[in-house]
Amino acid sequence: MRVIVHPQRGTYKLLCMEGGRVAAVGEVELHGTPRGFRPKQYLVRKAGSRHGKAVPTKEAVALLRSADVILTRPDPDFESFLHDHQVPARTVPYCRICLLEDRVTPLDPATRVAAGKEWLCPVCARKEVRRELGYFTRFGRIPMRYIEELLDRYRDLDRVLAAVQPEGVDLSRTLYDRIEAHPVTTTAAIGDLGLPPDFVAASGVERLMPVQQLAVDAGLFSGRHLLVVSATASGKTFIGEMAGLSNLAGGKGRMLFLVPLVALANQKFQRFRDRYGNLFPAALHTGRNRLNLPENRHAGPRNRDAPIIVGTYEGVDHLIRSGRRLPGIGTVIIDEVQMLEDPERGHRLDGLIARLKYLAPGAQFLYLSATIGSPHLLAEKLGAGLVTYAERPVPLERHLLFVERDKKIRYEKQLVESEYALQSSKGYRGQTIIFTHSRARCHLIAEKLGRRAAAYHAGLTSQERRVVEEGFLTGKVAAVVTTAALGAGVDFPASQVIFDSLAMGIEWLTVQEFHQMSGRSGRPDFHDRGKVVILAEPGAAYSSETKATEEEVAIRLLRGEMEEVAPVHGFEESSEELAASCVACQGDESDLRRIGSLMVGELAPVEDLMVREGLIVRKAGRIHLSPLARVMAAHFIGMERLRAIRDLVKEREDPLEILAELECSEPSRTEDPPGGKRGSRKH
Numbered sequence: 001m002r003v004i005v006h007p008q009r010g011t012y013k014l015l016c017m018e019g020g021r022v023a024a025v026g027e028v029e030l031h032g033t034p035r036g037f038r039p040k041q042y043l044v045r046k047a048g049s050r051h052g053k054a055v056p057t058k059e060a061v062a063l064l065r066s067a068d069v070i071l072t073r074p075d076p077d078f079e080s081f082l083h084d085h086q087v088p089a090r091t092v093p094y095c096r097i098c099l100l101e102d103r104v105t106p107l108d109p110a111t112r113v114a115a116g117k118e119w120l121c122p123v124c125a126r127k128e129v130r131r132e133l134g135y136f137t138r139f140g141r142i143p144m145r146y147i148e149e150l151l152d153r154y155r156d157l158d159r160v161l162a163a164v165q166p167e168g169v170d171l172s173r174t175l176y177d178r179i180e181a182h183p184v185t186t187t188a189a190i191g192d193l194g195l196p197p198d199f200v201a202a203s204g205v206e207r208l209m210p211v212q213q214l215a216v217d218a219g220l221f222s223g224r225h226l227l228v229v230s231a232t233a234s235g236k237t238f239i240g241e242m243a244g245l246s247n248l249a250g251g252k253g254r255m256l257f258l259v260p261l262v263a264l265a266n267q268k269f270q271r272f273r274d275r276y277g278n279l280f281p282a283a284l285h286t287g288r289n290r291l292n293l294p295e296n297r298h299a300g301p302r303n304r305d306a307p308i309i310v311g312t313y314e315g316v317d318h319l320i321r322s323g324r325r326l327p328g329i330g331t332v333i334i335d336e337v338q339m340l341e342d343p344e345r346g347h348r349l350d351g352l353i354a355r356l357k358y359l360a361p362g363a364q365f366l367y368l369s370a371t372i373g374s375p376h377l378l379a380e381k382l383g384a385g386l387v388t389y390a391e392r393p394v395p396l397e398r399h400l401l402f403v404e405r406d407k408k409i410r411y412e413k414q415l416v417e418s419e420y421a422l423q424s425s426k427g428y429r430g431q432t433i434i435f436t437h438s439r440a441r442c443h444l445i446a447e448k449l450g451r452r453a454a455a456y457h458a459g460l461t462s463q464e465r466r467v468v469e470e471g472f473l474t475g476k477v478a479a480v481v482t483t484a485a486l487g488a489g490v491d492f493p494a495s496q497v498i499f500d501s502l503a504m505g506i507e508w509l510t511v512q513e514f515h516q517m518s519g520r521s522g523r524p525d526f527h528d529r530g531k532v533v534i535l536a537e538p539g540a541a542y543s544s545e546t547k548a549t550e551e552e553v554a555i556r557l558l559r560g561e562m563e564e565v566a567p568v569h570g571f572e573e574s575s576e577e578l579a580a581s582c583v584a585c586q587g588d589e590s591d592l593r594r595i596g597s598l599m600v601g602e603l604a605p606v607e608d609l610m611v612r613e614g615l616i617v618r619k620a621g622r623i624h625l626s627p628l629a630r631v632m633a634a635h636f637i638g639m640e641r642l643r644a645i646r647d648l649v650k651e652r653e654d655p656l657e658i659l660a661e662l663e664c665s666e667p668s669r670t671e672d673p674p675g676g677k678r679g680s681r682k683h
Helices: 057-065 076-084 096-100 122-133 141-154 157-161 197-203 210-217 236-249 262-276 294-299 313-321 337-341 346-359 375-382 405-420 439-449 462-473 511-518 550-559 571-584 589-597 607-612 627-634 639-651 655-665
Strands: 002-007 012-018 021-033 036-046 068-071 089-091 113-115 118-120 175-179 226-230 254-259 282-285 308-312 329-334 364-369 385-389 396-402 432-436 453-456 479-483 496-499 530-536 616-619 622-625
Touching: 002 096, 012 057, 021 057, 021 076, 036 057, 036 076, 068 076, 096 118, 096 122, 113 122, 113 157, 118 122, 122 141, 122 157, 141 157, 141 550, 197 236, 197 262, 210 226, 210 236, 210 385, 226 236, 226 375, 236 254, 236 262, 236 308, 236 329, 236 364, 254 262, 254 313, 262 282, 262 308, 262 462, 282 313, 308 313, 313 346, 313 571, 313 627, 329 346, 337 346, 337 364, 337 511, 346 364, 346 571, 346 589, 364 375, 375 385, 396 550, 405 432, 405 439, 405 479, 405 496, 405 530, 432 439, 439 453, 439 479, 453 462, 496 511, 511 550, 530 550, 571 589, 571 607, 571 616, 571 622, 571 627, 571 639, 589 622, 607 616, 622 627, 627 639, 639 655
Parallel strands: 002 068, 068 089, 226 364, 226 385, 254 308, 254 329, 282 308, 329 364, 396 530, 432 479, 432 496, 453 479, 496 530
Antiparallel strands: 002 012, 012 021, 021 036, 113 118, 175 396, 616 622
16 A cells, blocks of 8 residues: 655645555644654545544554555655654655645656646646636637647746736747747859949948849849749848849839838838939839828829839739830839738739739749748749748747737837837847737827837828838837738838737738738847737637637637638629720730739639620620729729619719718728729628
């Protein structure tokens, strides 16, 4: 027989083991006498029972003398008592929680879990976590499994619970993982590439970054189309600059640099104007015609014949949809090409690329992205070579905290202030981007954070956004609070990214969007490392239609793998793209088929339906657009929205009421096309 002796407050618990299980449980008290410690009271009960009966104390002594006695921890009083009765004993650690429940579990050094100053078995540690989490919310199955995995990884209950409703932010306890930086590799000096000397001098670049070297080796200067997939701040933009300006200087045609957002277009335009303005004039074409406003007049000429054109997808596509041309294009750079998978704008980017290939068949096409699923498949669909570089220029830490909504801003304030107090080896303060789901929340967070924080979203004027951008770049702004809708385009050199929410409007972020936004943290010219902090609210959802909750989405995003870019466009999107492509090819049916074949996604068969609707007419190998179909093309709308507009025109007389009805019927996540609203969100 084996007896496990567990010291408790004032008593000792004796668990009598027979055949590997607890057969009986005794409780004995000791009191001091002139001859040493002696039993004072002895109670015995069955394992699991609460009721015991008094037994003569001499039976306790007899039991111990006949058994293998094990102490769960050193106890001088009981050890003295055993010595006086010539009972040998040894000490073996056991799980205290199990002992309280009449179970015996030895603590294996390889699996035990620290809990303050004691150790627990893995089973009891998991129970303690569930009990702690049960105090404030219900966790889903996925995050609960993640927390249990943290227990297995760290073997520290307090460290794991620090990520769940922590008293304060202690990032030493909340690390999810760390993505290491790449080793330094030898690359070519830019002066050795045969580029125009004026460009080399204006670029300010001395040596290529690794992904730039890979692009050069893959045929960048031989006119090869390339899909370049590499982390944010790894140098993708300069790949486009080298090819575009080299082709421009060599008489091979003008450069067209396209981005998804107005804010990003403004930043890229200023970059080109400041660096290369003395070499080649640049023009800006965005989807919102604000260039005549006083705040934008210094931006530059809106000249579609300029050697360098920077624009948004919709801004340039609107020229094509309106029947205008962009002759002499030699290089087309599509930045953030992962937008092909965007549920609202993917079909438009897909159609735009196809129309540009048709209109500029001799141009070199470069597609840039930090996040693409199955990039080799997309490269094949685009007819491009693939350049991938998975390493980051600086290491990236990713942290996950489970936090109730009303405590998030307090934690964000602490994180922002702590980061701003740091200075990198390059001499720059730590600065933060906070992503949240709505413009109203942007302003609320910025107000609570104080004077060094600023809201930044598409609802601000260009001048207001420019003030924030300049404040951030000069280090005066510690944190920018922006909507997730700007996540793909915000180009601030931040050392820390905080996710206040994991939604874009009422929809959860995709894995691709999350990686794109996370990649904004850590720039090699500014920082020694990047940091991503997710504040996930257990049980939170931003729409009654979503089944997942925020803490479940957090785990999915951190672990998620991006899917192949393989969009299937619905009837609404396909009707819009067919009308736009008809304008581009002037209705030539064979050319229209060619444009369709150049698209990455699959179009729905809409021609017959558009014929029945009276939107198009087939005649002698050409497709003629009705006036309404031309409106569809120019104003970025499909058949469904066109019907809605026609019906509203019949019902309402006030144009503002019509616009309000259309706006309310279709929430948006991104920039509006020029002159019109978006089409259906079905994808």
